[in-house]
Structure formats: structure tokens, C-alpha cells
Amino acid sequence: MSADDIDRSKPPASWEHLAIKSGYTFYGRDKSKRATVLLRCHTCSELMSVHTHVLRTARAECTSCWLNALSSEAESAGLTLIGPDLTDSHRAHYLGVCGHTLNRQRGFIQRVGRGEVSLRCTDCLRERYAEMAENQGWSLLGKAINGKPNYRLFRHTCGFEQDVAICNLQSGRFTCNACAGNWASDPSAVYLFQFDFLDERTRLLKVGMSRNPASRLRHQLGLKDEVRAQILRVVTVASGKKALKAEKRLHGILRAVCPEFVVPNYELNWISVVSEIYRIEALPLISELLSDLEETLRSEQNPLPPKTNCASSRGLMQ
Ligand SMILES: [Zn+2]
Ligand SMILES: [Zn+2]
Ligand SMILES: [Zn+2]
Structure with a gap:
């Protein structure tokens, strides 16, 4: 002015x-x-x-005095003030010495500055857990499905996902529930779920493998209240290993043929998985792929009898 x-x-x-x-x-x-x-x-x-x-x-x-106070409180807590959070006047954005940005309540930062509580960088922590998991053949997916703060959700190299307590991750004392139960040889299934949002506009699909799709749908997806879920189709497969292979192949085809129907992971805040969700427009193609899979499995189970020479077999009987 x-x-x-x-x-x-x-x-x-x-x-x-x-x-x-x-x-x-x-x-x-x-x-x-x-x-x-x-x-x-x-x-x-x-x-x-x-x-x-x-x-x-x-x-x-005074805005300027307020910013000065925020900045000196940040300094006392070992942080640099980036700026106030414009959506919440009680919070601000800070830069940690690790280089990550943090969004915290002002009151909390004041307590850190007074030495009453300690500050942990969520990103650093996530990186540490991810590395620990990777060294043991797991990948970190995110928040635990059981909702407990001392657990996280991980995916084993076999494809199975389960919650693991952080203390068990640190000590390495945990096993994959699927591998332990012989998932590779036990019967399994490839499933197709549909999710309908209460706004009645969004309809999405999930393809996956599970020994028990109904239980997967009911207990393991951490769906938000605004989402209704149903099982559209289940293709039973003789073994977990085969189901996993079929599922991976299906995702590969879908990503290659219709990448525009793959829902990006930043849209997946309503479910506890981070990928493998598709827009409803992919339904015809997925249905076709599942029918192909069923057909292949059927022909593997009942291979055509080897061609016999009718004339010679008749001849033998005589
Ligand atoms: Zn002032
Ligand atoms: Zn950090
Ligand atoms: Zn496993």
C-alpha cells in the first residue's frame, strides 16, 4: 500500500x-x-x-509480532519456521534439521522448546521403518489396519499384507502369516471388489488375491464409512502361488492397456491399500481377463484327452 x-x-x-x-x-x-x-x-x-x-x-x-514469536519458538525447538498453516491458526509448517518439513501445533512446539516433550520427525521415522522392513523382505505400506499406533501395515515378498508391531519389526521376531500357513500350496482366489461411494458418483474396483476374499473385504481393507463394498467375482485358484502369479499378470495388463483407469495412490485415502485400484470404466476389460483366467484354469484341470487312434484301438479289441 x-x-x-x-x-x-x-x-x-x-x-x-x-x-x-x-x-x-x-x-x-x-x-x-x-x-x-x-x-x-x-x-x-x-x-x-x-x-x-x-x-x-x-x-x-499484530501479525508481525505473531510471526516473530512463532519463529523464535521454532528456533527454541531446533526448527526453522516455514510459515503459519493457513488452514489452521493453531498450527504452522516447520523445517527440521533432517531436511523434512513438519506440520505441528504451536502449543506442541512451545512444549518442545521448554524441553517438556521431544520431537520426532514422522518422515525420518517412516524411512527408518521402511529400511528395517526392506532388510527383512517386507515393504512398508502405511498405517496399520488394526488402527493401533504402535503397528504398521507391511507387504511380504510373497504379496501377503499384514500388520506388524514396531517392536517386532525392530527385533525381527515375526513371520508372514501367509507363508507360515503354506499359502503357496493352499487353495486361493483372485477376486474383484466394487466400491461405491455415498456421493453416488464414484465407483471403483479392486483386483487382488486372497485365500478368503470375503474376510479380506470385511476385515482387512480399513474402508471409510462413506464407502460401500461388494464382491463382484471370485475365481478360485488351486494354489496361492498360482493366484499371485495370475493377479500380478492381470495388473501388468491393466497398467499397460488402460493406465488412465489406474487410480493414483494420492486418491486412496479411504482404503488401507496403496495401489491396484481401478476406475469403474475398467470393468469390461477386467471381467474379460477374469473369464480368460477361468478358462485357462479349467483347461489345466481337465486337459483334453490325448488323441487316440480309433482304428487301431478297435483293432486291439478284436
Ligand atoms: Zn508487532
Ligand atoms: Zn526428518
Ligand atoms: Zn509371505
């Missing part, structure tokens, strides 16, 4: 008085917005514009 935009004529005495009471000197009025007044802060000497309503009814808080 330039000096020309400011009306420096004398304001009503009550306004000057109110400004002083709040720790400011009345500076002028914004010519373009008559309901806006400019105040100079006694603490930091910065100018601040506020609505006259704020001046009359509430104690105006």
Missing part, C-alpha cells in the same frame, strides 16, 4: 484511544477500503491493517 492510499486525517478520538489500549498507534485509514484502519505496533513498529470492527470489539493481534 503506498502513502497515497492512506488517509492520514485525524480519526475519532475513541479510535485513537482504543488503538493505544491494544498496544498500537492509530496511523490512518485505507482510502479504498474505508472499514480498514492501519495501526503501528508498539512492540515491533510494523504497520498492520485491521477491520474497524476488530479495533472496536477485540484486541487486535
